[in-house]
Amino acid sequence: MTQLALVIDLNVCVGCHACVTSCKEWNTSGPAGFMTDENPYSKDPTGTFFNRVQTYEIGEFPATETLHFPKSCLHCEDPPCVPVCPTGASYKRKEDGIVLVDYDKCIGCRYCSWACPYGAREIDEKQQVMKKCTLCVDRIYDTSLPDTERKPACVLACPTSARLFGDVHDSESDISIKIREEGGYQLMPEWGTKPANHYLPRRKTRLHIHEDELVRADNPLKKEQRGPSKPVDAPTLDDSTSW
């Protein structure tokens, strides 16, 4: 079985919103129709987006870190939004695990958005149907595109490669290996929705220096059973030569 998904590397996301604009550009021009923007140039602009980048502050000043957090539909393996849909407009594709909305069947009752703990679904205020990330299903299978471009628009747009695309059920796929080896995790695991999208944590490379590493272990005086001399203030041979 295939389960297509995104892996988002929080370690390299810089919060540039390129994935947001690229997603909007691709999907608003797609065959499924535009994504409504109301009052785009006046007071209270609002619109439908499949993908958002949010920013959080971790810790308290001065020990703070900034987290940029892209969030789109997680294409859950056990999607709570699908069984509640009264019309069957919301469905999960068997062949690749993408959760989709059939815009021709949706009655706009908003029940699926209540049933999504992640707030991934947004109703289109003009078309009055529920919309959400499609993993660019109209792009990833498009054989008229070169192989390298058969990826979601957000993945192609990301300047830091923070967004990776692949099959999480194939244990040898690039993203499966990333999830396995770099501590990929799921959002809100407490609800058992089993999101297919994973997030890679922020990782830091730290240098650990122990006290004894500051003292030369190969000090020739050691062989003669004599302790090293006391630190001296004047420049020593070690300072002026490189071994």
Next chain:
Amino acid sequence: MNPAFSVIFLTTLIGVGQGMFLALFTGQSYSAVELLPSEDSTGFYGTGALIALAFLVLGLIASVFHLGRPERAWRAAAMWRTSWLSREVIVLPALMFLVFVYAVMHLFGWDTVLFTTKSGARLQLTLIVGTLGMLATFGLFIATGMIYACLKFLQEWNSPLTVINYILLGTASGFLLATAFANTNAPELMRFYGIWAIIITVAGFITRSASLIRNARLKAKSTIQTALGIRHNKIRQKAMGFMGGSVNTRDFSHHMTATFLKSIKWIFLLLVFVLPVAFLWEGIETANTAILLTAFIIQYIGLLGERWFFFAQANHPQNLYYQTV
């Protein structure tokens, strides 16, 4: 959640209709076994069922305003295997049909006695339709309640109390309306309905209070830590990714102050339970239709508040992602 008035009116109006029908059917069942005097078919059961039907129709009309694409509403019957909303969409018209048939049979006197037991109990044709209607009524109460109770991460709703409250509060308002109706059309049943209306209202007070107490003690399962997967006690949102608002900021919060929310709670407790019982008592004692109708109207207004609070109190975990512009 942001309470949608279409859904508030839908659930309260069909609650009255369902309760009213249950009241009529209870009265007829009691009279069939001669516990109560039997009533005039046309004047009481027939007209009463039409009133119940009117409330169900009004509820259905209100529900249409909740849909973005009402012209496709028929599609909502498709997924009854998995969706409680779909089940409600099927049971509501089924109940309306049964109540309509029940009303027509009484109004036109198509009510043959199928058989009579030795003790004198009569099984009428309308009782069979009524039994089906009673089953549909409870089916509809359960479907309506489960629409909310089945959403496990809306912890305020995810409890059997949600379904029980829908059943008891709907039935209470229906019995209350039946009391006022009986006072004019079947005065000897007024006391019977009135006492039951008080009993069901008190039972509803107990279960609604139980759910209020339960909700006050709830501890949210989702936190900003599980939402982001970051293990740190101090995490603050600095930007939600847009400034103009979206469905996520509009639909999932009641946009009122905590004081307002709290005051609605006390107001509905007063209007749904305390005042109607007092008015009912007085109305039963004086057999005054105006007082009984006032009790019904007060309780209905209270139920609008109760339903508003029911929605407003539910805290959706998606709000963790939408805290600051």
